[in-house]
Amino acid sequence: MREAIATLSSADRVESPFGALDFFDGVPTPETVTTIYDALDLMRGIEVFLNAVPGASLVAMRRGLRSVGITSPNVVGYTEPRANSGSLFLTPNTETTYGTTMLDLRAWGPTVIEAPPESLCVVDDFWFRYVADMGIAGPDRGKGGSYLFLPPGYDGEVPDGYFSYRCPTFANWVVLRALGGVPAMKQTRIYPLAEADSPAENVFINIADAVFNTIHANDFSFYEEVDELVQEEPVEALDAERAGQLAAIGIVKGQPFAPDDRMRAVLDNAARIGGGMARAIAYTPRDPGAVLYGSWKNAFVGGNHEFLRNGARLLDARTQFHYLATVITPAMAHAQIGAGSAYAYTVHDVNGDLLNGAKTYRLHVDPDPPAKNFWAVDVYDTQTRSLIQVASTIYPALASNSGTLQGNDDGSYDLYFGPAAPEGMESNWVETIPGKSWFQLFRLYGPLEPWFDQTWKLNEFEPID
Structure with a gap:
């Protein structure tokens, strides 16, 4: 019996990431109660950020579209x-x-x-x-x-x-x-x-040349974006679990979202921590299913547009996709031979180092890329997850159907990414920015069987200076 009681009991002091938690015979002291509820609010705010990114993303999308007349x-x-x-x-x-x-x-x-x-x-x-x-x-x-x-x-x-x-x-x-x-x-x-x-x-x-923002916030206003959605849509539109997380931080349909100064500060911190966690999940996912091979990542973990595996929701996979991308359809998650498109991305070079805008890299694309239609590499800013903004072009991408890409005699291609183009390779180069990182998506339009059975693979980015 003593052993059973010991497993049920609380120590007088428990060390935690939120500070020491003190108890009198299992009852938290008033100071500890305050610490615990601050911690719970922070944790739930982070959970809401990670799990509500999809909704906030479309609220921001609609706001951006409205700003250019799509009303x-x-x-x-x-x-x-x-x-x-x-x-x-x-x-x-x-x-x-x-x-x-x-x-x-x-x-x-x-x-x-x-x-x-x-x-x-x-x-x-x-x-x-x-x-x-x-x-x-x-x-x-x-x-x-x-x-x-x-x-x-x-x-x-x-x-x-x-x-x-x-x-x-x-x-x-x-x-x-x-x-x-x-x-x-x-x-x-x-x-x-x-x-x-x-x-x-x-x-x-x-709207091609319009300048506007369609990306959700990474601070307190993220929760205001989510509240806008919750107030507009039926309660039944969201599962009870996520609705409960939202309610725990004060986002409830039919009620004003009006956190006090303490809660506002907690949620602002939660959004910034949640944003950092989303970046870890997106750029360095730990689910083995997110790794295509080498440093190359797969954006649709499990090949399921609902992010399900064996009946369980892959929470990190949902965050990974929605923090980086838009559009959900089975046609993207289940690309078929010769139809749809396939994707791979990485933020690392062949040495495992983060891609650095101050360095020049070569990506060697082997002969016979397995794309029925064409393939392309688009380059993105790691902060905004949008196309990188550089002086040399408004189209920071290289594509096999561009008509300007130089191929090698064996049908392969050498692509370059860096602050300056290697001499004579301007048509095969995308500019990057010193002091900033970057990443890219390699897309195949109409992927063919060698892509799926991996008899054709992407090479790694090699630093050449």
Whole structure:
């Protein structure tokens, strides 16, 4: 019995990362109670940061889009000729033209999207969960089709003739990509179902050269972004566990989020610590499934767009992806031979050192890169996770379909990254910034079997000065 009591008892003093915790016969002293609740608030604030990044990301996305005039579902922003480094987006590519808008099912009710043929389009809900693919990866199989998105709790008639989806949230993010470029993308129609007989024309805005921010905060205002989402969307839109974490720090639907000075300071600290943890998870993940080989990382751990493995949510994997990237779809998590795209990234060189903008590196791409369409390397700022901003170009990327890349006689390529181009290799070079780190995504469009069976592998970045 004494041994049992010993295992159940508290010592008079427990050392902790938050300071010493003192007890009188198992009862915490008043000073310790204060320390413990400060610690709990900090821990829960960090948990909210790590677990609510997906939602905060789309709140920031909507805010950024609204700032350039995308204020209604019938207004579509697009990037012509393609995205560049002027704005802050999480890891966009510079090789394809995109279109985007936000659905507002609260204002519009059931909403129709007519997807253009030969397109790759995605709808995600406001918590950044997958709702639907349209186009090649969707049920229309690239022939073009009419999709109907129903708001939460909708109990009205669902007409025939549409691919219909029930959305957990009223706000939903729409991403459009048409293989026929901007003219094909402008065939997209978005309108309320109630106006199906005579829909208004859509408005298309070229946002390629606009300067705006779509990335969530890493300080106290992160929690204000999350509160905006919680106040707008149904309670049922979020699982009870994450809703409980939010409630523990004062974010509750129908109630003002008004932390006192102490709690505000705790949450500001929690966001900064959480942001640091997210960076560790993103840049140096410890899940073996995040390692492709060598220093190269896989952004979709487990190959599942819901970040599930054996019925368990991979919390770090969800944070890893959403801290670096946007767009959730099974088509990204389950790339198929010759279709979709595959990704790999690293922040380290062949020696395991962080990539340094003051140094020059060579990436040797072996012959016959396994891409049906083309491959590309885009370079990003490790702070913003957006395209790196350099003086030499607004398109900090190298792509096999650019028409300017120099190949070697054996079909291989030598790519260079550094503050100055090696002589004669300007077309194969991306500028980096001394005093800053950087990372990149290697993308294969239409990955082929050697990528999946790893009979073809990426080499490491080699410092050459």
